[in-house]
Amino acid sequence: MTVYSVSYDLNKEGQNYKDLIAEIKSFNGYCKVMDSYWFVCSKGNASAVSERLKKHMDNNDSLLVMETSTNRQGWLNKDIWEWLKQHQTTSV
Template sequence: MTVKSLLVGYDLNRPGQDYDSLIKELKEFRTYWRHLDSTWIVRTEKTATQVRDVLMRHIDSSDELLVVELTGNGAWAGFSPRGSKWLKDNLL
C-alpha cells in the first residue's frame, strides 16, 4: 500500500468536551503534524474513510470531522522552520 498524507480537521461542538482520547488516537499515527489547534496531517497507508471511522469513536454525534487526502500542492505562512520543513518533506 502507498503511504499518503491525510488532513484531519475537527470541531468538537459540546462545551467542555474532552479532546484527550481523540488526540491520543491521532498521536498513534507514526508520523503526524499539528501546528494548528484542531488541524492535523497524518501519514498513513489507511484511506480517508478508514481514518474517519477510527476517529469517529472519539467524538460525539454533534461534532464535525473532516478527513481528506492531500495532493502534494500547498502554501502556508507563519509556521516555524521545523513545521515548514515537515510540510515540505511530507507534502511536496
C-alpha cells in the same frame, strides 16, 4: 504512505480532547498545524482515518479528513513545512 489533513470541532461544551488527540498521535506520523488541525500519515484511505477518529467523537461534532496535495501555499511555521516535505510523496 499518504498524508491526510485532519480538522475537527468538538461541539459539546466541556468536550475532552484527550482521547482524540491520543488517537491522532497513534498514527504512523503526525504534526499539529493549528489548534484543531493536524496532518497524519496513514497507509489507509481517508475513510479509514475518519473511522479511527470518529470513535472518540460525538454525533454532533465535525470532522474533515482529506488527502493533502503538493499544490499548496500558506503561512505556517517552518517546522510544519519541513514535516510535510519529509512525509509527503511527490504525487498529487
